[in-house]
Amino acid sequence: MIYQGKQKIWSDYQKEIPDNHWFYVRSCIRQSFFPASERYFLNICRDLLGKDIYETEHHTTCGGIAYHSDTIPQETAMTIVARQFALMKEAGYKNLVTSCITSFGNYTEILETWREFPELEARIRENLWKACRREFDKPEYLAHASDLVYKFRHEIASKAKYNLVDHMTGEPLRVVEHIGCHYSKMFPHKGVGGAEYPCVLSGMVDSWGGQVIDYPERRHCCGFGFRQYLVKANRGYSIANTHKKFESMEPYHPDMIITNCPGCPYFLDRWQYVISEMEGKTYGRNGYGIPVFTYEEVAGLVLGFDPWDLGLQMHQVAVEPLLEKMGVPYNPKTKYLGLNGKEIMKPGLPTVLKCC
């Protein structure tokens, strides 16, 4: 195929992402799992890149977690989302950016449902008015926060203090990218690269000097799957998913995993501990695990923020071997010190998985 033809086909997989003026909605669970990620997204976009990103303390969960867990009907989730749109309208914004992949999937699904069934949208408008006397406009553009970081990846690379490179050998780090299922598997045209070639994370890795590795189960679910994990009787399926992914990526010796979903880094990180306790197996080098990061954490590392300010001490799998490989300085003594030097307590050590 001629080059121009390839370019034309590839352009169909692209997504329009406005450069500025976004209304930001946080995830309901990310701040518990990876507490600094959202803060550093705002720090990077607002303070470092000078973008206008607005958030309000009045927004709530999008209801996606309850919807996907079968505890609320879609109409309820739609009314919750309609309220977020109303907040966006009141703040004077037209572009909505979500922190969470499931929120992104939920918003996308709702907007597509309203497009197909306008009468449902009218009913939700009525519900919202009855519930809280608010009116909303649909966003002109909807993006996930990783879309924005993908868009700004070259600007971030130009300000980088460290690259995803082994600083001793100069070899690029071997990076596994894992994209949340709700990003583009449900509505392929809403994600950069579609469902077949999602490049939102691999684009960042390429720009920041790493080498993306391909492996057979690359697009397999991380294992969260909501009901697979939330119902204890199904948890064996959840960990079986994660186990399958790690068994598949192990021969390629990844240095790190980068993710863009709240559940994926949590499960890929914590299940490594559970697998090590169940089977005595670890997947990193010398008894360590493979460190798992959110894209904000990776961007923060590349930009030279302190690893403990980025919340990397909250990970189950030790990040120190990777920091040493990248040449990122860190102080082991301040690892478990919070704000103002306050002790945040040390976790107990696993029996098999090596931690620092």
Added chain:
Amino acid sequence: MMDFGFSISPSSTMNLDKVDLTLYDRLCSIEPDARKCMACGSCSATCTAGPWTGMSVRKVLLDIQRGKDKEAAAMLKGCMLCGKCTMVCPRGINTRHLILSLCRIYGEDAK
């Protein structure tokens, strides 16, 4: 090892390139119509024994195509040979005869 109250569920993946299709090939040599099945499930839907015994001609054929001979043989025991499945098959497969042929193959193997 630590007990978390759950364990890693075993994989149900099967490698179709490595499945033993000897029995399916033997069935097709006796009953060439077996290849006509499109797994529509009309036979299963109409099966009198199905709701109580789990019998399903569609599943029996799928099991044999996947090399799961034991599961297929166990399911065949539920068949009453009433022939209703033959009457509804949109491909005109004589499913009753096919079941008898399968029983014969399994019977020969058991000897």
